[in-house]
Amino acid sequence: MVSRVIPVDPFDLVIFGGTGDLARRKILPGLYRRYWAGQLPDDSRIVGASRREMTDDEFRQFVREAIEEFAIEGKDDAPKIDGFLKLLSYNAVDATGDQGWKELADKMREDVVRAYYFSVGPSLFGHLAEHLHKYKIAGNHARIVVEKPFGHDLKSAKDLNATLRKYFAEEQIYRIDHYLGKETVQNLMAVRFGNVLFEPLWNALYVDHIQITVAETVGVGGRGTYYDKSGAMRDMVQNHMMQLLCLIAMEPPHHFEPDAVRDEKLKVIRALDPVGPQDIVRGQYSGAEGIDSYFTDVEDERSTTESFIAMKLHISNWRWKGTPIYVRTGKRLKTRASEIAVVFKHPPHSIFGENPNDRRGNVLVIRLQPNEGMNLRVTIKEPGPGGMRLIEVPLDMSFAEALGPEAADIPDAYERLIMDVIRGNQTLFMRGDEAEAAWAWADPIIESWEKAGDRPKLYDPGSAGPEEALMLLYREGRRWRDIRE
Ligand code: NAP
Secondary structure, three states, X not given: OOOOOOOXXXXXXXXXXXXXXXXXXXXXXXXXXXXXXXXXXXXXXXXXXXXXXXXXXXXXXXXXXXXXXXXXXXXXXXXXXXXXXXXXXXXXXXXXXXXXXXXXXXXXXXXXXXXXXXXXXXXXXXXXXXXXXXXXXXXXXXEEEEOOOOOOOHHHHHHHHHHHHHHOOHHHEEXXXXXXXXXXXXXXXXXXXXXXXXXXXXXXXXXXEEEEEEEOOOOOHHHHHHHHOOHHHHXXXXXXXXXXXXXXXXXXXXXXXXXHXXXXXXXXXXXXXXXXXXXXXXEEEOOEOOEOOHHHHHOOOOXXXXXXXXXXXXXXXXXXXXXXXXXXXXXXXXOOEXXXXXXXXXXXXXXXXXXXXXXXXXXXXXXXXXXXXXXXEEEEEOOOOOXXXXXEEEEEEEHHXXXXXXXXXXXXXXXXXXXXXXXXXXXXXXXXXXXXXXXXXXXXXXXXXXXXXXXXXXXXXXXOOOHHHHHHHHOOOOOOOOOOO
């Protein structure tokens, strides 16, 4: 298999917050990887922009170290690294004041794609948009990339949308959700809409339920203060998991183009039923020998913020009425794994007798991490003598194995999404109305907790979450997949 790397047009990309953690770990090493793969033209330019004073050479050294630490492939390719560093420069710019803007404006070229990546705290997004407008360096063809979190609730998301739209058209705004840039997430659409095999079964008649899991082994660590204001619902469910849910549940768009896809996703969010307290379990990890509890990590013993959440959701439309969708996410769990499992119903009648063990459902698992790939569990006859006994076997496809050395060329989520920004393709970015609809669904749920003042259930570090989360499925004769399966 030969992978095709199609170079993008030359561009000027300004990374506000170019000296921050996200730029250092993801954006800059990702851009280097695209350069290394031959996708960035040599006359492209990448400008780091933050408050602190720094020379171009100091910024290049900062990026060299970031590449050495975080780029996966190509980090030993000295000539390529030197070539990439030549694209870089640095400007000290204050998002809230006028310092540095004139110099930045003078640097931007007219005849290339201009993109501005807002990799700064959300309180600065509006200031950046305003200054880009004031110094006339945005222009009609410029794009802005806005990092998460996109608002804290419906009101703040609406305010942010209104501020950005004062200066930019919706077609210029790229709200990034890096989950959408993952190879498997896009493959989900390819599998659903590129085959006839699955789509006829993809509905409440044949699907018993769906599970979406994003499990982490780490705690909140150094992000405690930020995380405690957010919690699993705001940090994971309202954005990343909602996006996964949309892709799994949406109707086929008439075409794979931005608004067609985003229209269908929006319909899913709007069809979500409100979720009552009986269908939600919130948890907080406790401590253990050598492991700090959530309270210790956030330095607040009275915190009622959840580090784990499990929920049962319903989509009220023709396709999904009656099929529950269970989502769970949490920190300090036993495994680091993200997956979507579509659990099909049992065959309506067993011709092999009534042994309940022989009545199994097919399960399609889409693994986001680790080892991106897919797995379809099918029932076959146990080989050998002994009659017609059934067993389950996985039809397993790991991208790394299926693609061999070509897998090294698969861009990671940030790389792919930044290239989409340069190409002007918004398909994998959230539209403003999607972000607002997701908050409109999440807000009443969060408000009801705040009103009730409920404390989350404690769970052991290294466990699968609170017992009550297991009961959410047990009480209906189902069980969570063991995420190591
Ligand atoms: P960070 O490490 O705190 O970096 C913030 C950056 O903003 C620094 O480069 C800082 O530069 C710059 N900055 C601060 N005030 C400024 C101002 N007034 N004008 C210009 N630049 C200013 O934050 P981060 O972790 O990179 O996160 C950046 C954004 O990405 C946030 O919205 C965050 O929620 C989001 N995000 C981060 C991650 C992650 O893994 N880190 C993941 C997902 C989303 P100076 O120090 O020079 O001021």
